[in-house]
Amino acid sequence: MSSKVALTGNEALAQAMRQINPDVVAAYPITPQTAMVQTFSQFVADGEVDTEYVTVESEHSAMSATVGASAAGSRAMTATAANGLALMWEILYIASGTRLPIVMPVVNRALSGPINIHCDHSDAMGARDSGWIQLYAENAQEAYDNAIQAIRISEHKDVLLPTMVNLDGFITSHAVESLEILADEDVKEFVGEYQPENYLLNADNPIAIGPLDLQDFYFEHKMQQAVAMGDAKQVILDIAKEYKELTAREYGFFESYKLDDAEVAIVALNSTAGTAKAAVNNLREAGVKAGLLKIRVYRPFPAEEIADALKDIKAVAVLDRAESFSTNGGPVFADIRSVLYDIKANVEVVDYIYGLGGRDIKVEEIESIFNDLQEIIKTGQVENRITHFGVRQ
Amino acid sequence: MKLKEAAKTSERFTGGHRLCSGCVAGPVTNLIMRASKNPAVVGAATGCLEVSSSIYPYTAWKDSFIHNAFENSAATVSGVEAAYRSLKKQGKMEEDFDFIAFGGDGGTYDIGFQSLSGAMERGHDMVYVCYDNGAYMNTGIQRSSATPKGANTTTSPAGKVIAGKQQYRKELTDIMAAHNIPYVAQISPFKPQELMKAAQKAFETKGPAFLNVLATCPRGWRSRAEKGIELTKVAADTCVWPMFEIENGEWKLLYKPRKKKPVEEWLRQQGRFKHLFKRGNEHIIEDIQEHTDKRWNYILERCGERQ
Amino acid sequence: MANLTEIRWHGRGGQGSKTASILLGKVAAKTGKNIQAFPEYGPERMGAPVLAYNRISDEPIFVHCQVTEPSIVVVLDPTLLEVVDVTEGVPADGTIIVNTEVETAKIREKLGFEGGVYTVDAYGISTEEIGAPFPNTPMLGALIKATDLLDFDGFVVEVESEFKKKFAHKPEVVEGNMNSMKRAYQEVKQ
Amino acid sequence: MVKPGDGYKDIPIGGLILDAGNAKEYKTGGWRTKKPILDKEKCINCHLCWAFCPDISILSEDGVVSDQIDYDHCKGCGICANECPVNAIEMVKE
Numbered sequence: 009m010s011s012k013v014a015l016t017g018n019e020a021l022a023q024a025m026r027q028i029n030p031d032v033v034a035a036y037p038i039t040p041q042t043a044m045v046q047t048f049s050q051f052v053a054d055g056e057v058d059t060e061y062v063t064v065e066s067e068h069s070a071m072s073a074t075v076g077a078s079a080a081g082s083r084a085m086t087a088t089a090a091n092g093l094a095l096m097w098e099i100l101y102i103a104s105g106t107r108l109p110i111v112m113p114v115v116n117r118a119l120s121g122p123i124n125i126h127c128d129h130s131d132a133m134g135a136r137d138s139g140w141i142q143l144y145a146e147n148a149q150e151a152y153d154n155a156i157q158a159i160r161i162s163e164h165k166d167v168l169l170p171t172m173v174n175l176d177g178f179i180t181s182h183a184v185e186s187l188e189i190l191a192d193e194d195v196k197e198f199v200g201e202y203q204p205e206n207y208l209l210n211a212d213n214p215i216a217i218g219p220l221d222l223q224d225f226y227f228e229h230k231m232q233q234a235v236a237m238g239d240a241k242q243v244i245l246d247i248a249k250e251y252k253e254l255t256a257r258e259y260g261f262f263e264s265y266k267l268d269d270a271e272v273a274i275v276a277l278n279s280t281a282g283t284a285k286a287a288v289n290n291l292r293e294a295g296v297k298a299g300l301l302k303i304r305v306y307r308p309f310p311a312e313e314i315a316d317a318l319k320d321i322k323a324v325a326v327l328d329r330a331e332s333f334s335t336n337g338g339p340v341f342a343d344i345r346s347v348l349y350d351i352k353a354n355v356e357v358v359d360y361i362y363g364l365g366g367r368d369i370k371v372e373e374i375e376s377i378f379n380d381l382q383e384i385i386k387t388g389q390v391e392n393r394i395t396h397f398g399v400r401q
Numbered sequence: 402m403k404l405k406e407a408a409k410t411s412e413r414f415t416g417g418h419r420l421c422s423g424c425v426a427g428p429v430t431n432l433i434m435r436a437s438k439n440p441a442v443v444g445a446a447t448g449c450l451e452v453s454s455s456i457y458p459y460t461a462w463k464d465s466f467i468h469n470a471f472e473n474s475a476a477t478v479s480g481v482e483a484a485y486r487s488l489k490k491q492g493k494m495e496e497d498f499d500f501i502a503f504g505g506d507g508g509t510y511d512i513g514f515q516s517l518s519g520a521m522e523r524g525h526d527m528v529y530v531c532y533d534n535g536a537y538m539n540t541g542i543q544r545s546s547a548t549p550k551g552a553n554t555t556t557s558p559a560g561k562v563i564a565g566k567q568q569y570r571k572e573l574t575d576i577m578a579a580h581n582i583p584y585v586a587q588i589s590p591f592k593p594q595e596l597m598k599a600a601q602k603a604f605e606t607k608g609p610a611f612l613n614v615l616a617t618c619p620r621g622w623r624s625r626a627e628k629g630i631e632l633t634k635v636a637a638d639t640c641v642w643p644m645f646e647i648e649n650g651e652w653k654l655l656y657k658p659r660k661k662k663p664v665e666e667w668l669r670q671q672g673r674f675k676h677l678f679k680r681g682n683e684h685i686i687e688d689i690q691e692h693t694d695k696r697w698n699y700i701l702e703r704c705g706e707r708q
Numbered sequence: 709m710a711n712l713t714e715i716r717w718h719g720r721g722g723q724g725s726k727t728a729s730i731l732l733g734k735v736a737a738k739t740g741k742n743i744q745a746f747p748e749y750g751p752e753r754m755g756a757p758v759l760a761y762n763r764i765s766d767e768p769i770f771v772h773c774q775v776t777e778p779s780i781v782v783v784l785d786p787t788l789l790e791v792v793d794v795t796e797g798v799p800a801d802g803t804i805i806v807n808t809e810v811e812t813a814k815i816r817e818k819l820g821f822e823g824g825v826y827t828v829d830a831y832g833i834s835t836e837e838i839g840a841p842f843p844n845t846p847m848l849g850a851l852i853k854a855t856d857l858l859d860f861d862g863f864v865v866e867v868e869s870e871f872k873k874k875f876a877h878k879p880e881v882v883e884g885n886m887n888s889m890k891r892a893y894q895e896v897k898q
Numbered sequence: 899m900v901k902p903g904d905g906y907k908d909i910p911i912g913g914l915i916l917d918a919g920n921a922k923e924y925k926t927g928g929w930r931t932k933k934p935i936l937d938k939e940k941c942i943n944c945h946l947c948w949a950f951c952p953d954i955s956i957l958s959e960d961g962v963v964s965d966q967i968d969y970d971h972c973k974g975c976g977i978c979a980n981e982c983p984v985n986a987i988e989m990v991k992e
Contacts, residue, residue: 403945404944404945404946404948404949405943405945405958405961405962406961407945407949408945408948408958408961408963409958409960409961412954414954415919415921415922415954416921416922416926416953416954416955416968416970416971416972417921417922417923417924417925417926417970417971418921418926418953419924419926420952421973422929422930422952422973422974422975423952423973423975423976423977424952425952426952427951427952427953427954428949428950428951428952428977431951431954432949454921455915457900457913457915458899458900458909458915458917458920459915459920459921459923459924460915460917460918460919460920460921461919461921461922462918462919463918463919464918465918466918590949590950593946593949593950619975626975626976626977627975627976627977627979627980627989628980629950629952629975629977630950630977630980630981631980631981
């Protein structure tokens with residue numbers, strides 16, 4: 009029995025954490041994640057969870073303590089944003105390399121400098137190659153659903169990798185939206201008991217974690233990690249299916265919105281995908297065959313599936329809410345363009361870097377991007393492969 | 402406990418580790434681990450001890466062991482201890498455990514200082530052990546904030562115009578005492594029973610305990626391997642490494658030399674101080690002596706001993 | 709989304725414009741509407757002009773951009789009229805509700821706005837009912853009256869239950885708040 | 899136990915070591931140039947050598963120091979000989 013509620017994204021994630029009832033949460037507050045850990049610490053103070061909440065003195069220690077707690081054999085979570093994620097950087101790789109199924113909401117925010125507390129994806133995009141599974145969410149509902157599924161994905165024996173549950177800073181974290189949350193007992197049953205195979209707090213079978221791993225075995229351990237990331241794809245789909253039985257809400261690697269017969273399409277992550285849907289609807293009313301591909305699972309990257317979904321589109325615009333400073337477009341653009349190479353699709357792909365530091369993107373602006381795509385089809389010319397969209401000249 | 406009784410305790414840290422020949426971190430670790438009466442989870446900061454004791458696929462630890470990174474041994478063990486409390490509270494496990502975090506002076510005084518301070522302030526039931534060999538020995542003898550004044554290290558080299566490290570070492574033991582944790586000790590291995598006793602007290606303490614243990618590094622100190630233990634006695638007799646404990650705020654002296662020796666005896670046996678004996682550097686030794694005397698008098702006063 | 713209503717709240721930091729938008733959103737959600745309630749975040753502290761928004765719709769809301777053309781504007785502090793253009797983006801058939809003692813006609817003239825202009829002395833009401841000038845609760849009452857956005861009786865019940873949760877540690881303030889909201893509902897003028 | 903040359907499918911994930919204390923199987927005795935010899939006649943069983951040995955190579959059985967030194971692991975540092983109060987340990991060339 010689920011219930012319809014109106015919550016901020018942060019509150020929704022705090023509710024998910026309460027229902028997951030992790031054994032340990034070690035977290036440090038950072039805007040715009042703060043309300044999440046504040047709300048959760050109230051649950052701890054009120055005895056609503058069994059969690060030991062470790063009020064660490066930094067994000068570096070948040071991730072370090074979470075690694076310790078997870079390695080010890082407990083279900084452990086943390087949450088962060090932006091500079092906090094950056095401070096965790098070193099330990100992100102240790103968490104994934106040590107194969108610890110930690111789940112961490114990340115409230116996406118610009119990385120300094122200059123300092124900016126608003127939404128973009130430069131934090132999570134920088135961590136895209138850290139060996140964490142990355143899930144993205146259009147709204148609070150999806151972020152909540154992703155968090156609960158993430159526990160199962162991470163802890164699956166074929167996976168054993170940590171997961172970041174991304175949501176947009178302020179836009180999703182601080183807006184109150186309607187969503188449905190599951191009954192506590194349903195979440196408890198869905199996530200189940202955590203039963204690690206090897207863990208520190210096992211006096212009968214002590215183990216060593218994090219040894220010096222030299223030329224003779226390190227590569228083999230990285231290979232295991234790469235294989236697990238590949239295996240995570242099927243696990244993600246299986247768990248989504250199971251979750252659908254519980255909620256009737258459907259999740260895959262991505263959402264195809266009016267993409268089947270589309271000629272022009274946008275690829276976007278997180279809340280902008282919602283705004284893009286409104287643009288698609290407006291254009292469809294005007295007779296334009298517009299569509300949207302909203303990425304939910306960015307790591308592992310569902311390459312063949314995305315290629316298949318985009319193969320018949322004539323022109324695609326990737327919306328990147330992060331500048332990679334490669335001079336060759338944003339990170340999502342690089343990935344999307346690369347998957348289309350092998351299938352030799354006759355599709356033009358362009359990149360729009362937008363919304364940095366929380367700059368708003370409106371429905372009309374996304375419509376104008378679709379217009380650009382139509383122009384590309386018409387002329388067969390790509391004037392700008394990479395556009396910094398909405399920036400003043 | 403007499404040593405022959407201590408020898409009946411079970412071995413928790415095995416031979417086959419790859420610490421340098423004569424490294425005093427070896428006996429320090431061995432004796433401290435033997436003072437634990439429960440199964441333990443050991444954390445270690447990146448450093449000599451960690452690198453040498455857990456080279457895949459080998460571990461010298463008979464207990465569970467975790468190495469996370471350089472600067473987070475205390476935070477990592479905080480997480481392990483929190484997991485233990487949570488699981489115990491929920492009735493998911495029954496055994497008692499001891500929690501120990503090891504760090505060298507690099508991982509403790511410097512890069513791991515914040516994580517250590519946080520863990521101590523939060524009151525985790527853990528013992529933090531710093532084996533202080535006075536420089537970043539693991540990476541080739543770079544100076545740390547624990548390096549004594551005048552020492553020649555690879556980042557505070559003795560040169561034509563600068564005579565080794567310019568600063569006095571940081572008194573970390575006092576800083577840990579200022580955290581008002583229940584047990585803090587600064588100690589040396591040449592008194593193995595005192596070391597084991599301090600470790601035992603630390604394990605029996607409810608809440609955080611901190612041990613700062615002098616551990617000779619023959620390579621970094623430019624001293625003879627067989628002199629490793631002897632040098633820790635010289636350090637105590639010259640008062641450059643006073644031994645004391647602070648139990649619930651009470652300072653107590655653990656070793657008083659019968660006759661206080663001049664610091665020269667400590668400096669002369671180590672190649673890292675060799676340049677101090679060149680003509681023109683006499684004032685540096687005088688400064689070190691003066692500083693040592695002042696520090697020693699301060700310790701005596703804090704411990705309620707007559708000067 | 710034909711039946712989408714967008715609202716903009718003008719207040720000063722500390723006056724509760726964010727709280728009012730969230731309360732309105734939560735209550736509307738309980739009636740089965742899809743909602744969004746979100747403040748505009750900046751470095752503002754106490755006293756600075758701030759904004760908050762609502763979207764309320766019978767259909768699912770996709771858009772996540774800012775509200776630029778609100779059909780309803782609520783102004784929590786009369787002095788804001790001197791520093792902010794509260795009519796910006798409001799369509800000609802929109803509604804603006806202002807907390808002020810000044811008579812409605814003068815405000816209409818000051819705003820130069822042709823749509824619906826409503827006024828209510830929210831400071832006066834809340835000072836009498838709560839003992840301090842908290843404009844946000846009375847302005848909710850005025851908003852419902854001016855716009856018929858939700859059924860008022862049902863709204864009262866839901867707001868009271870939210871207040872009882874929110875003020876569990878000081879239940880004495882619930883009644884004053886409820887009274888000020890009901891009075892503003894009655895006293896708002898066009 | 900993981901063996902040299904094992905492939906990625908054969909070894910525990912993430913660098914876990916499942917055999918606690920297995921460093922004992924790694925011999926460091928080859929690092930030695932001099933080896934300690936314990937003279938039981940002189941030994942007063944004070945156990946200082948046992949306590950100070952960096953390589954846990956001085957063995958004690960039922961509270962008695964053994965003259966069977968663990969040469970598999972002793973690195974020959976000479977601390978035991980240096981610290982012995984009765985000179986019962988001598989370092990001799992290998």
